[in-house]
Amino acid sequence: MEKFISGWCDINSVPESYILPPEIRPGNYVVPQCDTIPLIDLGGGLLGNCDRVKVVQQIVKASQEYGFFQTKKGSALMTRNKVADYPQALTIFRKKYTTGETTCDINAILLRNTSIFGPKSLLIIGKHNSALPRPCCNRKKVVGKYSVEVRKLSLLLLDLICEALGLECGYFSENALSQVQLMSINHYPPCPDPSLTLGLPKHSDVNLFNILLQGEVPGLQVLKDGNWLAVEPLPTAFAITIGYMLQVISNGKLKSVDHRVVTNSKVARTTVGTCIFPSSDSRIVPAKALVDNCHPPLYKSFIFKDFSDTYISDIRNGIPPTERYKLQP
Ligand SMILES: O=C(O)CCC(=O)C(=O)O
Numbered sequence: 001m002e003k004f005i006s007g008w009c010d011i012n013s014v015p016e017s018y019i020l021p022p023e024i025r026p027g028n029y030v031v032p033q034c035d036t037i038p039l040i041d042l043g044g045g046l047l048g049n050c051d052r053v054k055v056v057q058q059i060v061k062a063s064q065e066y067g068f069f070q071t072k073k074g075s076a077l078m079t080r081n082k083v084a085d086y087p088q089a090l091t092i093f094r095k096k097y098t099t100g101e102t103t104c105d106i107n108a109i110l111l112r113n114t115s116i117f118g119p120k121s122l123l124i125i126g127k128h129n130s131a132l133p134r135p136c137c138n139r140k141k142v143v144g145k146y147s148v149e150v151r152k153l154s155l156l157l158l159d160l161i162c163e164a165l166g167l168e169c170g171y172f173s174e175n176a177l178s179q180v181q182l183m184s185i186n187h188y189p190p191c192p193d194p195s196l197t198l199g200l201p202k203h204s205d206v207n208l209f210n211i212l213l214q215g216e217v218p219g220l221q222v223l224k225d226g227n228w229l230a231v232e233p234l235p236t237a238f239a240i241t242i243g244y245m246l247q248v249i250s251n252g253k254l255k256s257v258d259h260r261v262v263t264n265s266k267v268a269r270t271t272v273g274t275c276i277f278p279s280s281d282s283r284i285v286p287a288k289a290l291v292d293n294c295h296p297p298l299y300k301s302f303i304f305k306d307f308s309d310t311y312i313s314d315i316r317n318g319i320p321p322t323e324r325y326k327l328q329p
C-alpha cells in the first residue's frame with residue numbers, strides 16, 4: 001500500500017486519465033477563502049437549554065444556507081488532535097487492507113480508486129459497534145477511540161437535527177437511518193499541475209452527513225450560489241457536509257452541499273471522513289411530520305441501496321442523483 005501511494009508522488013506530470021475536461025478543471029483561478037462559513041460551538045456536548053436552542057437555530061440556518069458548517073466538541077476534539085498527530089495511525093489501516101485483516105468495530109475495508117472519483121482513498125466500512133477492540137497498539141487505540149468519540153458527536157448532531165426539524169427524538173435510529181458509520185481516509189498526494197485536475201470532483205455526499213477531520217492543508221471547497229468558496233481548515237473544528245439523505249428526509253428543508261477538493265503541488269493532504277449512513281435496505285422517504293398540504297413531498301420513497309447503486313454513475317454523468325426520485329410539485 002505504501003508503494004501504491006508513494007508511486008503517485010514520483011510522477012512529474014498529471015497522468016492523462018486524471019486530466020479533467022476544461023469545463024470542470026479548477027484552472028488557475030484562486031478561489032477566495034470564505035470567512036462567513038458558520039462555526040458552531042457544541043460546548044463539550046453538554047448544552048444548557050438556552051445554548052441548545054441557539055445551536056439548533058445555527059444548524060438550521062447553516063444547513064439551509066450552505067449545507068455545511070464547522071463544529072467544535074470537547075472530547076472528540078481531543079481525540080481529533082491525537083489522530084491528527086498520528087499519520088501513522090492511518091498506515092495501520094492501509095496495511096490491514098493489504099493483509100485483509102479486519103478489526104472488531106470495522107468489518108470491511110475497501111479501496112476507492114477510480115480516475116474520475118479522485119485520489120487514492122481507503123474506505124473503512126463498518127456497522128458501528130460500541131464494543132471497542134482490545135487495543136493491540138497505541139495507534140489502533142487512538143483510531144478506535146476516535147471512531148467512538150465521533151460516533152458520540154454524530155449522535156449529538158442527529159439529536160440536534162431532530163430538534164431542528166421538529167422530528168421526535170430518536171427518529172433516525174428508530175427508522176434504521178443512521179446505523180452505519182463509515183470511516184474514509186483520503187490521501188491527496190502533491191500534484192504536478194493542480195489546475196488540470198481535482199482531488200475529488202464536484203459532488204454532494206450520498207450519506208446523512210460527513211464529519212471531516214481536515215488536518216492543516218487546505219483543499220476543500222464548497223459551492224454556494226454558483227460560486228466556489230475555499231474552506232479554511234480550523235485546528236479545533238470538524239467540517240460537517242450535509243448529504244443527500246438529510247435533504248430527502250427533511251423534504252428539502254436541509255440542503256446537501258456540492259463540494260470538491262483541489263490539490264496543491266507542494267504537500268500531501270490527508271483527511272479522515274466519518275459518514276453516517278442508513279442501512280442499505282432502509283426505506284428513505286421525506287419524514288411524515290414534514291409533509292402536509294402546504295409542503296407536499298418533494299421525493300418518492302426509495303430503498304437506500306437503490307440510490308447508492310446509481311449515485312456514482314449519476315455524479316459522473318453530471319446528473320443530481322436525487323433527480324430520479326423527484327416528485328413534481
Ligand atoms: O477530503 C476532503 O476534504 C473531502 C472528502 C469528501 O468530500 C468525501 O470523502 O466525500
Ligand SMILES: [Fe+2]
Pocket residue numbers: 203204205210241259
Ligand atoms: Fe464529499
